[in-house]
Amino acid sequence: MLSIKNLHASIEGTPILRGINLEVKPGEVHAIMGPNGSGKSTLASVLAGREEYEVTEGEVSFLGKDLLELAPEDRAREGVFLAFQYPVEIPGVSSTNFLRTAVNQVREYRGLDALDAVKFLTIMKEKMKLVEIDQKLLSRSLNEGFSGGEKKRNEIFQMAMLEPKLAILDETDSGLDIDALRVVSNGVNKLKSPDNATIVVTHYQRLLDYIVPDYVHVLYKGRIVKSGTKELALELEEKGYDWIKEEVDAAV
Amino acid sequence: MSKDNQILEEFTSKDYEHGWSVDMEVDEAPLGLNEDIIRWISAKKEEPQWLLDWRLKAFKTWETMSEPEWANVTYPKIDLQSLRYYSAPKKSNKPKSLNEIDPELLQIYERLGISLNEQKKLQGIAVDAVLDSVSVGTTFKDTLSKLGIVFCSFSEAVKEHPELVKKYLGSVVPTTDNYYAALNSAVFSDGSFCYIPSGVRCPMELSTYFRINAANTGQFERTLIVAEEGSYVSYLEGCTAPQRDENQLHAAVVEIYAAKDAEVKYSTVQNWFPGDKNGKGGIYNFVTKRGICAGDNSKISWTQVETGSAVTWKYPSCILKGDNSIGEFYSVAVTNNYQQADTGTKMIHIGKNTKSRIVSKGISAGKSQNSYRGQVQVMKRATNARNFSQCDSLLMGDKCGAHTFPYIDIQNSTAKVEHEATTSKIGEDQIFYCNQRGISTEDAVALIVNGYAKEVLNQLPMEFAVEAQKLLALTLEGSVG
Ligand SMILES: Nc1ncnc2c1ncn2[C@@H]1O[C@H](COP(=O)(O)OP(=O)(O)OP(=O)(O)O)[C@@H](O)[C@H]1O
Ligand SMILES: [Mg+2]
Numbered sequence: 001m002l003s004i005k006n007l008h009a010s011i012e013g014t015p016i017l018r019g020i021n022l023e024v025k026p027g028e029v030h031a032i033m034g035p036n037g038s039g040k041s042t043l044a045s046v047l048a049g050r051e052e053y054e055v056t057e058g059e060v061s062f063l064g065k066d067l068l069e070l071a072p073e074d075r076a077r078e079g080v081f082l083a084f085q086y087p088v089e090i091p092g093v094s095s096t097n098f099l100r101t102a103v104n105q106v107r108e109y110r111g112l113d114a115l116d117a118v119k120f121l122t123i124m125k126e127k128m129k130l131v132e133i134d135q136k137l138l139s140r141s142l143n144e145g146f147s148g149g150e151k152k153r154n155e156i157f158q159m160a161m162l163e164p165k166l167a168i169l170d171e172t173d174s175g176l177d178i179d180a181l182r183v184v185s186n187g188v189n190k191l192k193s194p195d196n197a198t199i200v201v202t203h204y205q206r207l208l209d210y211i212v213p214d215y216v217h218v219l220y221k222g223r224i225v226k227s228g229t230k231e232l233a234l235e236l237e238e239k240g241y242d243w244i245k246e247e248v249d250a251a252v
Numbered sequence: 253m254s255k256d257n258q259i260l261e262e263f264t265s266k267d268y269e270h271g272w273s274v275d276m277e278v279d280e281a282p283l284g285l286n287e288d289i290i291r292w293i294s295a296k297k298e299e300p301q302w303l304l305d306w307r308l309k310a311f312k313t314w315e316t317m318s319e320p321e322w323a324n325v326t327y328p329k330i331d332l333q334s335l336r337y338y339s340a341p342k343k344s345n346k347p348k349s350l351n352e353i354d355p356e357l358l359q360i361y362e363r364l365g366i367s368l369n370e371q372k373k374l375q376g377i378a379v380d381a382v383l384d385s386v387s388v389g390t391t392f393k394d395t396l397s398k399l400g401i402v403f404c405s406f407s408e409a410v411k412e413h414p415e416l417v418k419k420y421l422g423s424v425v426p427t428t429d430n431y432y433a434a435l436n437s438a439v440f441s442d443g444s445f446c447y448i449p450s451g452v453r454c455p456m457e458l459s460t461y462f463r464i465n466a467a468n469t470g471q472f473e474r475t476l477i478v479a480e481e482g483s484y485v486s487y488l489e490g491c492t493a494p495q496r497d498e499n500q501l502h503a504a505v506v507e508i509y510a511a512k513d514a515e516v517k518y519s520t521v522q523n524w525f526p527g528d529k530n531g532k533g534g535i536y537n538f539v540t541k542r543g544i545c546a547g548d549n550s551k552i553s554w555t556q557v558e559t560g561s562a563v564t565w566k567y568p569s570c571i572l573k574g575d576n577s578i579g580e581f582y583s584v585a586v587t588n589n590y591q592q593a594d595t596g597t598k599m600i601h602i603g604k605n606t607k608s609r610i611v612s613k614g615i616s617a618g619k620s621q622n623s624y625r626g627q628v629q630v631m632k633r634a635t636n637a638r639n640f641s642q643c644d645s646l647l648m649g650d651k652c653g654a655h656t657f658p659y660i661d662i663q664n665s666t667a668k669v670e671h672e673a674t675t676s677k678i679g680e681d682q683i684f685y686c687n688q689r690g691i692s693t694e695d696a697v698a699l700i701v702n703g704y705a706k707e708v709l710n711q712l713p714m715e716f717a718v719e720a721q722k723l724l725a726l727t728l729e730g731s732v733g
Contacts, residue, residue, distance in 0.1 A: 048684075048688050049687070049688075050684055051680075051684075052680075071687070072684060072687035072688060073686075073687045073688075073690055073691060073692050073693070075688075076687065076688050076689055076690040077690045081688075082688050084685065084688075087685070088679070088681045088682050088684075088685040089682075090682055090685070090686075090699070090700060090703055091703055091704060092702070092703025092704055092705070092706035092707075093699050093700065093702070093703035097699075098686075098689070098691075098699065099689075101691055101695060101699060102686075102689035102690050102691050103690075105690045105691055105692065105695065106689075106690040109690065141703065158689065162689065162690065
């Protein structure tokens with residue numbers, strides 16, 4: 001469903017991604033790990049279409065379409081969802097209002113009728129249960145004054161509402177307490193289907209105990225330098241990144 | 253130019269959507285301004301002698317005054333002698349129902365998306381539609397008159413309630429107040445009059461739509477609202493003007509009088525032609541709006557959504573004379589392209605325990621300049637006066653400007669005055685976040701801007717708030733894309 005070939009991207013002239021290759025098939029869960037500053041969030045942003053990043057080389061196809069050709073909102077409407085590492089605050093706009101606008105624009109793109117208020121609220125109630133999110137939070141201004149954990153939970157709630165084909169979760173586990181981690185992970189697992197795929201960016205094995213990956217990749221200096229199965233994550237947890245860094249740096 | 257700004261540029265350079273002009277036979281005064289013209293207008297309107305005298309006195313005062321230059325706006329001087337001071341639709345027989353209204357007029361309303369019929373039926377709003385200078389349709393009069401409420405054109409009020417007009421006209425904004433107010437007093441053509449008797453709560457929003465439609469016609473509307481003891485009224489005024497090549501001057505005066513325990517809520521959505529994207533054309537809007545809380549426990553609340561005009565100069569103010577009286581000012585002022593707005597309020601605390609609240613939200617896009625100018629004055633006898641001011645500015649792009657000029661003058665040490673101000677830029681992050689959820693950039697801007705202005709929009713009556721939200725989005729359409 002997602003095919004990334006030799007992707008290079010830079011910001012303000014500084015190359016960050018230097019030749020990423022990744023194949024994601026429907027139903028799969030891929031974990032992306034790697035040291036701070038290795039380019040994980042950059043990869044997520046480039047896939048989502050953030051304009052500050054310039055793609056200098058390579059191609060990305062998503063469900064047969066050239067993803068890089070699409071505007072950010074159209075990527076979202078095609079089914080790409082990014083749970084942000086740092087969700088953005090929008091004062092004065094309630095989550096409910098925000099999501100209703102989003103859901104209806106996505107539906108319109110897909111040739112579906114807009115949901116009326118009643119239908120929308122019914123679906124919302126249902127999805128709220130999935131991540132155990134409080135109604136009160138959703139009537140507040142989007143992310144404004146939310147705790148770190150509340151923001152992350154809200155991201156996954158939005159994912160539930162938008163039902164993406166490809167979800168990219170950028171350090172969704174950071175900021176979640178132990179119970180919240182379980183709840184949110186369970187939510188993600190319930191949203192999994194043979195037709196959709198998930199990319200989880202994380203630093204910790206903890207999350208992968210709940211959301212079990214089919215593949216684990218290590219990103220370092222803008223490249224995927226190692227790929228493996230879930231055992232690789234355990235190995236990283238134990239040994240850290242130094243041995244990989246040494247391998248890579250020695251080879252250069 | 254960064255991507256962000258490029259985007260902003262595209263979004264902001266859309267043309268004005270309500271631009272049109274309908275040719276209509278006009279019955280108009282000769283060009284220019286002098287005593288004879290004033291006599292001509294007064295005669296045309298069959299006014300009583302006292303009103304003519306009042307106008308002439310104002311004209312004499314005006315002749316001694318000069319145009320104010322302290323506002324943070326620049327524009328070519330207006331040649332007042334090249335303007336025409338009266339122009340009215342020719343069919344002057346007063347219509348008794350909407351059916352009698354010139355179909356051409358109705359068509360204009362329709363193109364603006366305002367159908368009188370619809371409003372009449374659906375919203376329970378009495379609409380006093382002013383096209384150019386003469387009132388052409390007034391609805392819901394019956395319901396109102398049963399309660400003793402007077403809501404009519406100003407000229408009609410002069411004919412039918414001369415004693416009320418004589419008593420209150422100029423009592424809040426004297427003819428000597430300022431250059432534009434004096435000019436207005438001399439040449440005003442028409443406007444609205446509203447009178448709520450003691451103890452009456454007006455059961456519906458009173459709404460007036462002003463339109464400017466004849467080239468070169470200075471518009472000098474006069475509005476007078478009187479709320480007697482213990483009464484309540486919510487009054488709405490909204491404007492949309494046709495596209496014009498020449499600048500049009502508008503110098504309205506609004507006076508509000510609130511007696512003991514009375515409350516007046518005055519809301520405006522203003523969308524006059526702001527000039528094209530190169531700054532050509534557009535309305536000059538120099539307005540004097542003032543209310544007096546004359547009696548104890550009275551309240552006056554101004555809410556304005558300003559999106560139009562090339563140049564705006566407008567400071568709805570409250571004189572808090574009665575003890576425990578309350579003045580409020582809620583404002584959203586949007587400027588785009590080459591628009592300039594210098595707007596704000598004055599709260600003058602005279603009575604004891606008087607309170608005022610100011611919430612001003614400026615939004616600047618394109619190459620526009622947006623200034624907030626506010627004055628809080630606490631007089632000697634105003635023990636325990638309270639003021640809270642919140643002035644926020646939102647910038648879209650880096651070619652526009654936002655300015656805040658607060659003036660505070662306190663003569664009583666028990667006063668408590670708080671002022672908060674913020675300036676923010678519409679974030680690329682916020683827009684991207686919306687995009688990532690499938691929301692187009694235009695809708696993202698609309699969402700963000702409406703969220704920012706929410707505290708003010710919430711003050712508007714429901715259906716007006718919806719209209720205002722659409723207007724904000726429309727005004728900023730094209731600024732990000
Ligand atoms: N505007 C910029 N100019 C120069 N370098 C930048 C800019 N923005 C980001 N970078 C750099 O790009 C690199 C990759 O950042 P990225 O956020 O993708 O890392 P990450 O792998 O997600 O790290 P973390 O684990 O800390 O979240 C970092 O070194 C960062 O400093
Ligand atoms: Mg990151």
